[in-house]
Amino acid sequence: AQSVTQLDSQVPVFEEAPVELRCNYSSSVSVYLFWYVQYPNQGLQLLLKYLSGSTLVKGINGFEAEFNKSQTSFHLRKPSVHISDTAEYFCAVSDTGGFKTIFGAGTRLFVKA
Amino acid sequence: SAVISQKPSRDICQRGTSLTIQCQVDSQVTMMFWYRQQPGQSLTLIATANQGSEATYESGFVIDKFPISRPNLTFSTLTVSNMSPEDSSIYLCSVEYRQGRQTQYFGPGTRLLVL
Numbered sequence: 001a002q003s004v005t006q007l008d009s010q011v012p013v014f015e016e017a018p019v020e021l022r023c024n025y026s027s028s029v030s031v032y033l034f035w036y037v038q039y040p041n042q043g044l045q046l047l048l049k050y051l052s053g054s055t056l057v058k059g060i061n062g063f064e065a066e067f068n069k070s071q072t073s074f075h076l077r078k079p080s081v082h083i084s085d086t087a088e089y090f091c092a093v094s095d096t097g098g099f100k101t102i103f104g105a106g107t108r109l110f111v112k113a
Numbered sequence: 114s115a116v117i118s119q120k121p122s123r124d125i126c127q128r129g130t131s132l133t134i135q136c137q138v139d140s141q142v143t144m145m146f147w148y149r150q151q152p153g154q155s156l157t158l159i160a161t162a163n164q165g166s167e168a169t170y171e172s173g174f175v176i177d178k179f180p181i182s183r184p185n186l187t188f189s190t191l192t193v194s195n196m197s198p199e200d201s202s203i204y205l206c207s208v209e210y211r212q213g214r215q216t217q218y219f220g221p222g223t224r225l226l227v228l
Contacts, residue, residue, distance in 0.1 A: 034216070043205060044156075044219040090155060092217075101209075101217055103156045 002027040002093050004104035012110045015083055021076040021107045023091030033074040034092040034101070035065055044090065050074065061085070086111045115140060115208050117220035125226045126196055133192045134223045136206030141186035144209040147179070150222070151202045159204075162189040196227045 007022040025031065035047040048059025055067040065076045074091060088108050094101040116139040126132050136145065145162040160168040160181055168181035183189040193200050206220040 036219075043221040046216055046218070049216055100158060100161075105155045 002031065002095060002102045004091050004093050004102055006089075006091050006104035006107045008107050009105065010108045010110065012112060013081055014112050016080045018079050019077065019081050019085075019109065021089050021091075021109065023074045023076065023104060025072050025074065025091075025093045027072075027093060027095060030096045031093050032096060033065075033067060034094075035059065035063070035074070035076050036090045036092060036103075037061075038088040038090065038106075040087070047076070047089070081109070081111045083111050083113060085109060115142065115210070115218040117206060117208060117218060119204075119206055119220040119223050121223060122221065123224040123226075125228060128197050128227055130196055131192055131194045132196065132225060133190050134204055134206075136189045136191070136220055138187045138208050142208040142210060143186070145183060145189045146207040146209070146217070147181060147189070147191045148205040148207060148219075149202045150205060156205065159191070162191075193225065196225075198227045201225055201227045 003026045005024045013019045033050040036044040037047050038044050047063050048057045048065055050057045050067045058064045063076055063078050065074055067074050086109060088106045090106050091104040092101050118137045120135045124132055147159040148156040149159055150156050158171050159174045159179055160170040162168050162181050162183040164183045164186055178194055180192045203222045203224050205222045207217045209217045
């Protein structure tokens with residue numbers, strides 16, 4: 001069985017500062033990894049995904065994430081955040097053979113002016 | 114990406130009543146799922162909606178409480194039966210494409226408040 005741990009429930013950061021949202025997973029099989037964003041009162045939107053190949057994945061809105069198999073991590077980064085990045089961010093994992101996606105508890109990113 | 118719509122977008126219901134949520138996708142999809150997101154929490158998978166057969170429920174969810182229909186490859190419904198305030202939540206429909214896309218897309222959600 002897989003599980004996902006998002007190590008920070010809330011991350012406050014000033015505008016234009018860099019940010020890293022941490023995600024660790026556990027799985028005994030090969031996985032696909034995802035980051036989703038949920039803006040206030042909206043549904044989930046895919047930011048980026050890792051399926052295979054390059055471990056550095058670039059997504060929308062200037063976000064990127066790096067898959068580290070040895071550390072079972074998939075941390076999300078952005079070099080300079082905007083006020084509009086304030087949202088809830090969910091890390092998710094699914095095994096490559098199955099159909100279920102398991103979501104982490106979420107990290108609330110709060111960007112301050 | 115898929116365009117997914119849900120109806121209603123929100124509702125306020127009395128305890129003991131039932132609400133049916135509809136999910137419509139703009140293209141045929143193999144996998145459709147229903148999730149619940151309780152206030153301030155992450156997503157929990159309720160069930161996988163299977164076309165032409167009974168839904169597959171996750172631990173803690175039962176068909177009598179959350180009956181699901183999936184009459185075709187673009188449509189599904191979730192009913193929340195005999196509601197209580199604990200059912201107040203956002204209910205999200207999701208679809209997944211296989212064959213190289215391996216990504217879930219989510220509907221906008223249905224915000225349910227049970228009084």
